Amino acid sequence: MTPRLARLFVPFAALALALTACTAGSTTSPAPSGSVGGTAATSTDKITLGLVAEPASLDFTKSDGAAIPQALLVNVYEGLVKLDQDGKIVPALAKSWKVSDDKKTYTFDLVEGAKFTNGAAFTAEDAVFSIQRVATDWTTSLKKGMEVVTEAKAVSPTQLQVTLSAPSNDWLYRMTTHLGAMFSKTGVADIATKPIGTGPYTFTSWNRGDSITLTRNDSYWGTKPYYQTVVLKYFKDATALNNALLTGAINVVTTVQAPEALGQFTSNPKYQVIEGTTNGEVLLSFNNSNEIFKDKKVREAIRRGIDHKALMDTCWAGKGTLVGSFVPPTDPWYEDLTGVMPFDKAKATALLTEAGKAGTTLRLRVPTLPYAVSCGQVVKAQLEAVGFKIELDQLEFPAAWVTEVFKGGNFDMSIVAHVEPRDMKAVFGNPEYYTHYATPEYVALMKAADEGSAEDQVTNLKKAARLLAEDAAGDVLFILPNLMVADKGITGLPKNAIAVALDLTKLRKG
């Protein structure tokens, strides 16, 4: 090639860079990875689902990360109880359970005939073993949820009794997550590579960097699933994930990362789009330990300065739910609190002027996640219209964001989706957490909610949610939607991603 030609090629290489470097720039988002429970129609009895963020290990007792329980819980491992699509706790390995009057003793009647995939029968002894194992062998932060248990004993092979140190509504809920997964006494040696549970699927293989294969457990005690083989295929890039569906490499996209990209599927009769909700509260968080946020007028000015409807329309294509406080619509204590401090630009400006803080510069530091970067720009535009000055920058997620914002507290505001279920108590109510919000009134409501009756829990958490809204402790921009796309004819896909598990058991075709 002559030098001149070589030179001419450079500009086109620029364009090529623009088109091919896409993979390098994308980040996987912790956006909802919905539980899937649909049915796919393929002639080979095999279904392939596309997911984001591959797990780093298969042992959720030692590694954090939502991807492990997402793939294994309910499918390979089962708990005593599980969460249904409406957020209710329903039986799994426990047929039924009774709670004593002092709310400290739970008696579970277990199903009969359940067997681990290593051949051992599931008994109350295994349940005791699994519960006790949390304290001795687990290393993840989740294990704290089991600290309230003082004793677990097998009354008979099919009856289990658990005693708590104090009443806790939260404990039974935590048992629906992987914290309550039941392990075999003789089958925990290799759980990082060879999980053994009682579930409707058997773990078959893990092709690292690519996929996990599950096979139907033909000796399952309950209703056997439809598909012989389920492949969970992991993608690093949202565009690649969508393309895999278009080319037929997968049957289901479990999480559509960019709602605008739905357009290419909605118009195509080959596909169905499933829209549900998640636990993911997209929170515009305030660093409440900063002097400026001690002034409630400033916090209120921010809440009133944001037009949530316009924001959601702009940065997330109008998909999602507006809630007004830190509770997703699937929790029993949800109420619509969008009316507490509605958008009012004039009032926001007035409040800011009253507080004497007009023109104040706030640092909005967002993680490099699609929704955060998008919404950050809209928040900046809206708050600058009210009279703030916003300095927006983005931090690599997770490393830089965790160091600077989450641990370092070096920020005024940030935007991140809190996807953990029932996380009101974790995100607010802890003075050490990055939101630094823990008024005595709020902490008292949390305690009362955990220790009271089921009705008390609902009443107190409703009050707490209202308190968060009225005190403008932060601003929930919207609840992330659960957007799935699947081949037409697949049913049983759970539209709401509100449990930690991706429920594959109800998938059918036709």
Next chain:
Amino acid sequence: MTLPGGLSRLATGLQPASSQRSRRGVSATIAIGGGIVAFIAIVGLLSLVWTPYDPGGIDPTSRLQLSSSAHWLGTDKFGRDVLSLLMAGSRTTLVVGIVAVGVAALIGVPLGIMSAMTTRWWGEAVMRANDLLLAFPALLLAIMLTAVHGQGVVTAMVAIGIASIPSFARVVRSGAIGVMKTEYVLAARAAGRRPLAIAFRHVLPNVTSLIIVQASVSFAIAVLAEAALSYLGLGAPPGTPSWGRMLQEGQELLFVAPRLEVFPGIAIALAVLGLNLLGDGLRDRFDPRLRDRR
């Protein structure tokens, strides 16, 4: 990746490219290249005082519109006018290019002249250190600096500038060595002029043409590097109009609204093409060996 190739091309930038080229061809190259660059500069300056819409103006009611008489190049997912964004983005591109080339020239040129004028060991040492830096991928250096100093246009400019130092130092050194052997420099030295005076009076003016050519080529590389860094989320922060950022924001909509990728892509390609043509033409014009052939 285009950068390493671009850099290695730079290392040989002083050799006569094609001695058969006629003077008329050279002028055409300068005219086309200069025209494109001037056009971008004018657009950038114009955007300071006027753009069709506010480039940061988010408007939920006009999202993802196709080209129309209201929005010539359509709107992006925030409802921002793509033409206005492109115009304002040219500013970022120009500023990054100018500052990066400035940093590189301010450090690289003195280093090159110094190492050419001295016969001591450190002249050699400077050039070997230079080789080390040259071996270091520019983008990697930029990513490293971003990790330390945080994301931003300033970090990107400095990083790109530092990465371009070796090319300036090498080009200037090779030119300066030739100048040091000329009779007027020998005469000046014999007359007892100080090295600094010789450097400014005799060496620098004689390597200026080399610096100009190098600046033009480095500018093109800086434009590409800025786009790449912004695309990776390491350059311009969200909300700053930048061609690289536009590419990044449009990527998720590649199949829904491909024009969001095409327009900034064309802008980057055009800018780099213009700068390369200009550099090419200037080099042919200034190259002493070509001049001798006249």
